[in-house]
Amino acid sequence: MRAGRVSVVGLGLMGGSLARALAARGVQVVGYDRDADSLAAAVKEGIVHEPLDDTLAGLEQADVVVFATPVGATAKLLTRLAEGRRLEGPSLIMDVASTKRSIVAAAEAAGLGPRYVGAHPLTGSHRSGWGASRASLFDEARVFLCPSATTTTQALRLAESFWRALRAGVEVLGAAEHDEQMAWRSHLPQAVSTALGLTLREADVPRSALGPGGRDVTRLAGGDPDLWTGIMSDNASAILRALAAMEEQLRLFRERLAAGEDGVRGCFADGRDWFDGEPTRTLTPREPAP
């Protein structure tokens, strides 16, 4: 890694894991967390080399700054820090939020566009906070990089080498396309897992009553409510479409089960084809063949 010094704002699951992964590679980590205990723990464990106070003074004395704060809070922070001319030093500024369109737009609006790259590591845990962080979180993970309209080639290359040094795979795509894809690839599975938890809750079925399969399906229901509220609100329009599509598939499944064995067998067969990686059909069953 070229960067000798990296500032990480927010030492939760993502930021804490990032700080650990960087420190393990000899990078000096400047760190901040609004939770004083987490920050003190990060210093005591030798992960954070230089802690910052609530003013974040000193943040800019690093080659790279990474915001690992909720998406809404990050946009406000970027705007405020840019107005105070507090982000002029670093060659690269990134965030690691799960949605990218609004945050990249906020960075652009704040005049940070040329040095800004939105990053989204497709990894995580239903656990959160410094206590859940681990240096290996990004090993073999996929990280999406979303440049702004004005990001320089140099900044984008630096972002790519930053994440590759942490053993992640990198994929560059536009922020709007990223958010549309994530509505299906990440946000819909989260919503479905939570909705199943809510269904079982109403039926008075505790999670401890489930077998290993049911526990897998509901694992994401343990996710952080504030984090997910921010993500879902930021990407609501795409997620609403994905949710409607899921409702339609559940309704079809129910109709086919009510109609008899053959219909429901088709559902399970199609589901397993998908699981096994069979190419999907280009026509949906509801569209007439041309």
Added chain:
Amino acid sequence: MRAGRVSVVGLGLMGGSLARALAARGVQVVGYDRDADSLAAAVKEGIVHEPLDDTLAGLEQADVVVFATPVGATAKLLTRLAEGRRLEGPSLIMDVASTKRSIVAAAEAAGLGPRYVGAHPLTGSHRSGWGASRASLFDEARVFLCPSATTTTQALRLAESFWRALRAGVEVLGAAEHDEQMAWRSHLPQAVSTALGLTLREADVPRSALGPGGRDVTRLAGGDPDLWTGIMSDNASAILRALAAMEEQLRLFRERLAAGEDGVRGCFADGRDWFDGEPTRTLTPREPAP
């Protein structure tokens, strides 16, 4: 284990694992599978002591007979074998299907009631067949035992000691109550996982595009279509109710997301309370307080 000799019909994930667990404890296993290769492998690996041919002649020369065949096939097999007076020797006859009401009724109708105990090990894998079987499948698993109306105390005690010897926990309950509970605890998570797979398939999102969380939620979509078609058809009325409740929760989630942050935060907070094992409320949000 008291039983010195056990017949296992069907050497798939469940039956194969059972045969392995029994053989590991020195029990002589009499075995049958309609797939000649699976049966030959089980003999070659020293798991099946005595293979049976398609007539199942010799099946009855065991203390315990276990049917590990699909629920519909098991009912027919029980009826046919009982008519041929081919199940008179064993002290205990069981099956391991995921639904219990229809199979226990079929055993009762076939005159096997006093020696019959329906068993349902709440364990498994999305993989199936002899190749997926393993001796440890029942370690720490929960096994539901459903006696018929005429099962003797002796047969039920034998069934309990049989499963406890395999390190499983045992819970005795009525077959109808079992099926109603499983609609929520097992069959609904399966249907939801498959429906999510179908939704992503329609959206042209392959499973390889998901992160670790999404892969967990869709793991059950890889389940065996024939097995699950049999289970769902056998317990359709209870599952249809559970599916309708899930659709309602998804619809509420979507409405709340469309309405803004506060509603969707409530969904995630309630979902995490459930995940964390908080007691469920006795009133649903749609019922007015008294």
